[in-house]
Amino acid sequence: MTTVWEFIPYIMSGITWTLGLVGGGLAIGFAIGLPISIGQTYGGKEMKSLLDTYVWFFRSLPLLVLLFLFYWGIFPASGYKLDSLAASIIVLGLRSGAYQSQIFRGAIASVGDAQLVAARSLGMRKLSGVQHIILPQALRISLPGWSNEYAIMIKDSAITFALGVLEILTRTRYVVMATHEPLLPYFFAGGLFIVLTYAGTKAVSVVYEKTKIPGLIGRM
């Protein structure tokens, strides 16, 4: 038993990797998802169908398939030598972008067209109206949905064990293999995921409360 506990710092140091995967994936996903949602809402027909295809592709394939496809297939074939961590972050980000775009698209739709019409009536250009009037409201509305994306991403990040990324699960598996003791290490890893998920969603809901628009109740 003692041998298992000795490995706890080793598993714990996987937290940094897990958070790196999640933070990087969410950031890339945001940078991709927000423009996609704007394009899908306000863009022309061709742009919409192009973006729809992107979203459809990344939402259709299992994460594991995407990881293998990009890490073993697309990245090497296109001449990029990425290590497994970088490849995983990019794949998580590309995929999260597809999901995040739908969170933002729904939020933009719920802000409503009248807000943009009012902005236009004052002589604001469309993009300026989207930037100053629509997005500040849509991003607030999307926070609960976005915290869900975080919770999913934390857990999905564990799938990168298949590429040997040294996040929590990969390390836990090494410990299990070395000690032949599966129960406690997996329990411990599970506990870490619970804590990370709770802490993250809690943080988002604090932000949500802080940025609430005074007087607006029940709309979000």
Place this chain on the structure above:
Amino acid sequence: MSSETPVLRAEDLHKSYGDSKVLNGVSFEIERGQIKVVCGPSGSGKSTLLRCLNLLTWPDKGRVWLEGEEITDPTKDVNKLRQKIGFVFQEFNLFNHLTAQKNVSIALEKVKKMRKDEATKLALSELKRVNLEDVAHKYPAELSGGQKQRVAIARALAMNPVIMFYDEPTSALDPQLIGEVLDVMKKLAQERLTSIVVTHEIGFARSVADEIMFMGEGTILERGPPDQIISNPKHETVKQFFKRINELYRREER
């Protein structure tokens, strides 16, 4: 610019949505300082007319001039021209995430590129003009309907428009809140701020309008001074309409 140039001129405006013809050849002009009231049954094209006049909706056919400049010319920058037209919506359309003061100053900052402190100062003085300086820091959801609509009027006024459009500005308000909005509109009308007002507030029309344009079936069925249109209309539809409105009005006054 000669003093005879109308502030706004519309010529033969047409607009259809699918099979339904909403505007079917509307022409009129409005001189500086004039107040025109547009009435008519719902679906007669009143709101569409206003939206076609500042190109929030493009007409299928027809032309519009603002101070002699054709705004339906596709090479013109609509955003520049819209700044000169104040638009007040039935549902207020205040920016939900901004305080009353910010609602007024945001376009000054982002469109007119005014400095922030100047924009804030002007916003506060416009809010004062509609008697709302004490709620400048409040958000739309914290305001009454009447206050919201007055903020919306201040927001439009701050851009220093040459003409104001009001699209049924009191229709979404509780009866006891209508008065405060009409009072502000009357005050602006008395300052001879050129305006086109879509409304069924007969009292307002009688006291400040130079002309009522009655719309139906996508055209102007009848037009003339308020007393004539309200009390002595010629067209059968107009007669019926005001008969009903007058009955309603008397019932409310009792």
